[in-house]
Amino acid sequence: MPVDLRDLVAPGHTALVTQECQNGVIGEPAALPQLAEIARRRMIPNAARLAAAARQAGVPVVHCVAARRPDGRGSNHNARLFMGMLKTPVPLTPGTPAVEVIPEIGVAESDVVLTRLHGLGPMGGTDLDAVLRNLGVTTIVGVGVSVNVGMLDFAFDAVNAGYQMVMPRDAVAGIPEDYAEAVLDNTLSLVATLPAASEILGAWLSSRGS
Structure with a gap:
């Protein structure tokens, strides 16, 4: 049955x-410059638009x-x-611009920032699950890096924890790009919904008008 994206990502x-x-990781300077270069092409602009629209x-x-x-x-x-x-010449030291x-x-006043010292992804053994549940969240729209490891781990942990996982495929990045696309098509598509960022933007825009 086709997914109703508007319902799935309702605010x-x-x-x-x-x-x-x-x-x-993907800014200036970056510990992973090759990944950062790929991220700047599509992932960063689309993630920025999604963050603004979400707020x-x-x-x-x-x-x-x-x-x-x-x-x-x-x-x-x-x-x-x-x-x-x-x-890496760019250590991710707490309290520095690198983190x-x-x-x-950007970070708006309403945003929540969580820092982890361990693990492959943002959910395992961190505050993320509890924070999301306290916010009444059942659907996660996940953006960022990398499709190779971090986003893959994130999707599996989210699904195992009972969340609906939505991953806009043009707001994530991995290296090499063709490998990342293969992971999206052959693995992440089995556990997550993979729309374009523009589709999520449209769903949120329509929700504001309803």
């Missing part, structure tokens, strides 16, 4: 959640950023990804 039960849309429609916006203390306490060391981040949301998306 009364939906939140927009950004995943690692922070200066040190206007009364949809809560929650930003999930990753950080790592200089001494590494509380952070993972058990995968190549984590060890590779130790070598701030990129200016294109």
Whole structure:
């Protein structure tokens, strides 16, 4: 049965959640410059438009950023990804610009910002689930990076926790781009709804007029 996107992302039960849309990951300077370059093409502009539209429609916006203390306490060391981040010239140190949301998306007074020190995605073992439930959320519109790991982990955790997961395919990014598209088509399509950002924008715009 076709999904009624307007009902699925209705403001009364939906939140927009950004995943690692922070200066040190996809901003200036970026710890992952190749990913940042790809994100600037479509993901960042579309995520920025969605954040602005969400605020206007009364949809809560929650930003999930990753950080790592200089001494590494509380952070993972058990995968190549984590060890590779130790070598980046842009450390994600708490309290620095590297862990701030990129200016294109920004942080409004009504937004919630959550910082994690561990894990592959924004939901496992963090405050995100509790925050969303306290906001009355049953549908998550997830944007950000990366389709390779973080957004994949986010989608699985969200579905396992009982949420409807919506991932605008042009407001996420991964490397290489053709691999990210394959993951969207062959894996994420099985657990999430994958509209274009413009479709969600249209649904929120129509909800404001109804």
